[in-house]
Amino acid sequence: MKILLVCSGGMSTAIVVKAIEQQAAKTGRALAVSSVGAGEFPAAVKGGWDIALVAPQVRHRLAEFQAAAAEAGVPVALIPPQGYSPLGGAVILAEVDKLLN
Amino acid sequence: MEKIFAWLDRRLIPVMTRLSEQRHLRAVRDGIIATIPLIIVGSFFLIIAFPPVPALAAAVKPYTAQILMPFRLTMGLMALYAAHSIGYHLARSYKLDGVAGGVLALAAFLLTSLPVDIEGKGLALPMENLGGGGMFVAILMAIVAVEILRFAKEKKLTIRMPEGVPDSVARSFEALIPAGVIIPLVWAVRHLAGFDIQHAVTQLFAPLVTAGNTLAGVLAPILLISLLWSAGIHGDSVVGTVARPMWLVLLDQNIAAAAAGQPIPNIAPEPFFQWFVFIGGSGATLGLVCLMALSQSPYLRGVGRAAFLPGVCNINEPVIFGAPVMLNPLLFVPFVAGPALMGVITWFAMHLGLVTKPYILVPWTLPAPIGAYLATGGDWRAIVLAAVNILIATVLYYPFLKAYERKLLKEQEDTP
Numbered sequence: 101m102k103i104l105l106v107c108s109g110g111m112s113t114a115i116v117v118k119a120i121e122q123q124a125a126k127t128g129r130a131l132a133v134s135s136v137g138a139g140e141f142p143a144a145v146k147g148g149w150d151i152a153l154v155a156p157q158v159r160h161r162l163a164e165f166q167a168a169a170a171e172a173g174v175p176v177a178l179i180p181p182q183g184y185s186p187l188g189g190a191v192i193l194a195e196v197d198k199l200l201n
Numbered sequence: 202m203e204k205i206f207a208w209l210d211r212r213l214i215p216v217m218t219r220l221s222e223q224r225h226l227r228a229v230r231d232g233i234i235a236t237i238p239l240i241i242v243g244s245f246f247l248i249i250a251f252p253p254v255p256a257l258a259a260a261v262k263p264y265t266a267q268i269l270m271p272f273r274l275t276m277g278l279m280a281l282y283a284a285h286s287i288g289y290h291l292a293r294s295y296k297l298d299g300v301a302g303g304v305l306a307l308a309a310f311l312l313t314s315l316p317v318d319i320e321g322k323g324l325a326l327p328m329e330n331l332g333g334g335g336m337f338v339a340i341l342m343a344i345v346a347v348e349i350l351r352f353a354k355e356k357k358l359t360i361r362m363p364e365g366v367p368d369s370v371a372r373s374f375e376a377l378i379p380a381g382v383i384i385p386l387v388w389a390v391r392h393l394a395g396f397d398i399q400h401a402v403t404q405l406f407a408p409l410v411t412a413g414n415t416l417a418g419v420l421a422p423i424l425l426i427s428l429l430w431s432a433g434i435h436g437d438s439v440v441g442t443v444a445r446p447m448w449l450v451l452l453d454q455n456i457a458a459a460a461a462g463q464p465i466p467n468i469a470p471e472p473f474f475q476w477f478v479f480i481g482g483s484g485a486t487l488g489l490v491c492l493m494a495l496s497q498s499p500y501l502r503g504v505g506r507a508a509f510l511p512g513v514c515n516i517n518e519p520v521i522f523g524a525p526v527m528l529n530p531l532l533f534v535p536f537v538a539g540p541a542l543m544g545v546i547t548w549f550a551m552h553l554g555l556v557t558k559p560y561i562l563v564p565w566t567l568p569a570p571i572g573a574y575l576a577t578g579g580d581w582r583a584i585v586l587a588a589v590n591i592l593i594a595t596v597l598y599y600p601f602l603k604a605y606e607r608k609l610l611k612e613q614e615d616t617p
Contacts, residue, residue: 108438111566112518115511138438139231156522157435160218181433185523186507 102132103196104145105179106165107155110137115186116155116179123189142168149174151196156181175199202530209432217429221439224294228347229340230442232287233449236279237562240449243275244456244561251459253579269460276456277328279449280335284310287343295351301376305350305383306343312387313338313398330399333453336446337406338399342387349386350379406450413447416548419469423478423544427537430483433527437483445471455560459578465558468551472559472576475515476583477547480569480591482517484536485543487569488595490520492602498609501602514566524605531605535597542597543590556582 103120105113113135124131136144138158145152145168152169154162159178169176177199183191220226250268252258261268275282285303292302314331316324330338353359358378362371390396412418422440429436441448452470459465481487490512493505501524508519526532550556557580563572569591573583 107518108435111516112511115516115519139234155518156433156527157430157518158438160214160434160439161222164222181522181525181527183522185504185519186511187503187523 101130101151101196101200102147102149103134104147104149104152104174105133105135105155106138106141106144106152106158107135108138108158110135110140112157112184113155116184116188116192119186119189120192121189123193127193129193138165141165145169145174146172151200152176153179153192153196155179156184202533205533206432206528206530209428213425213428214432214434217425217439218434221442225291225344226442228287228291228294228343229446230438231290232343233283233445235286235290236282239275239282240279240452241562241564243272243277245563246270246272247456247459247561248575248578251578272456272460273328276332276453278331279333279453280310280339281307281331283336284339284343287340288347291343291347292350295347295354297347297350297354298372298375301372301379302343302347302350305346305376305379306339308380309342309346309383309387310335310339312384313342313391315392332457333450334403335399336450336453338402340446341398341402345387346379346383349383350376353379353382406447410447410450413444413451414467414469416545419473419544419548420541423474423540424537426474426479426483427540430521431527431533431536433521433525437479441471452560452562455558459560465560468548468558470559470562472562472572473547473551474544475565476559476569476573476576477587477590478540478543479515480543480587480594481512482515482521483540484517484521484526485539485590485594486517486520486526486536487512488539488591489524489526489532489535489598489602490517492595492598493520493524496602496606498606498613500609500613501606513568515569516566529605531601531608532598535594535601539594539597543593546590546593547586550586556580556586559583 105117107113117133117135120133121131138161152165152174154165154176156179162178166176177195179192180195182188183195246268250261250265252261285307288306289299289303293299314326316326319325360374360377362374391398422444426436426440429439448471451467455465455467455470479485481490490505490508493501494509496502496505504520504523508523511517511519521527524532526536551558557577559576561576561578563575570584570587573587577583
């Protein structure tokens with residue numbers, strides 16, 4: 101499964117990427133997770149992702165991200181605030197599974 | 202407290218986010234952000250030309266003019282780069298050809314300048330209008346140019362190529378009629394009618410730039426950014442959309458004064474907030490993270506330790522969403538009051554000349570004392586001020602974090 105995360109500059113999502121990867125390693129799941137800043141998102145989202153996740157602090161730009169992702173046919177979801185932390189990998193993966201199944 | 206969060210959610214956030222997502226402001230934001238690498242690298246040459254160590258300063262003095270060239274041709278032409286990249290982003294937002302938008306914006310901006318005839322050297326463009334001083338003109342001309350491009354496209358005022366002409370060739374003709382409108386228009390206003398667009402726009406925005414330097418002008422963005430972040434919205438990107446052009450004008454004036462060896466005039470370009478107020482991220486959370494790392498609550502300790510290194514690099518989403526600070530009534534007061542207090546202290550310290558006013562843009566992920574030192578051109582007192590501010594924020598967070606810690610520990614006991 102391929103997951104793309106987007107925040108303002110791509111910095112804080114990089115931390116969350118690590119959290120998701122750690123959680124995936126713990127449960128033995130094969131995942132490819134990557135993060136970008138809002139400016140790169142329209143181009144990056146075309147890279148064949150299964151889902152794009154939007155960081156809570158840029159949720160006010162959700163419509164903009166949805167428009168870009170719709171063109172690439174990628175579903176978009178908001179990351180729940182409590183999942184957006186170095187310890188939030190499990191919360192995010194549970195949310196992703198709920199959305200994709 | 203609940204009322205404050207409800208007000209934020211229903212009043213402030215919708216207004217601020219609508220403002221920050223407005224198409225033209227968004228193009229200005231993205232366009233200006235694209236020029237930041239040039240500004241950061243370019244202004245570093247200023248540190249090299251005027252190193253904080255006297256012995257070094259004496260050694261490089263004969264070469265100052267050469268060392269300053271990269272600075273002059275990047276930072277010194279900031280509005281030129283911005284005009285193109287704002288035009289590009291605005292055109293892209295309309296799904297028009299980005300490069301056409303950028304080139305037209307650049308032409309419209311350059312046409313507001315008057316080349317000067319220098320005996321024996323030919324025509325020269327005065328650089329002062331192409332730097333930060335011309336920023337508002339660059340924004341205006343980029344918008345005018347791209348709106349004309351859009352109008353022409355919407356009304357189908359384009360030269361259409363017959364079938365079979367390659368796409369790229371056809372696209373290059375699309376900008377022909379808009380260029381035929383924009384160039385004569387700006388030329389007529391500036392060069393025939395003699396209306397000095399540069400002067401008029403600078404005059405128009407002068408009060409805003411002056412206001413940005415006052416104590417109130419410093420506190421307003423601090424409070425707005427803190428309030429937005431307390432609701433979990435990226436405050437600096439929202440507020441910066443509107444404030445950054447002004448911060449860049451202030452920075453440009455400071456850097457010009459520094460390059461000329463004069464006293465630095467402005468207190469409040471962006472590094473003011475970056476290195477002395479939002480230490481560890483918005484809300485000045487570095488102190489909070491340190492306290493959390495030593496907390497008796499295992500949960501707070503875990504988040505605090507995980508958030509420490511990002512915090513040193515001024516990334517604080519882990520603590521904002523992890524603690525959480527977002528919508529947390531117990532941490533709201535120090536999160537908003539701390540930065541405001543630090544802003545007041547820093548403003549007075551600089552106003553009274555105790556610390557050099559910042560004039561160099563350095564990457565925002567550096568630890569605050571280092572960033573503060575470099576941003577002030579190597580003033581050791583900036584390190585002291587940053588340290589004092591960290592301490593103040595920490596002390597202010599302490600009682601509130603303790604109360605929150607007690608609440609968490611009690612909840613832990615109550616749940617078997």
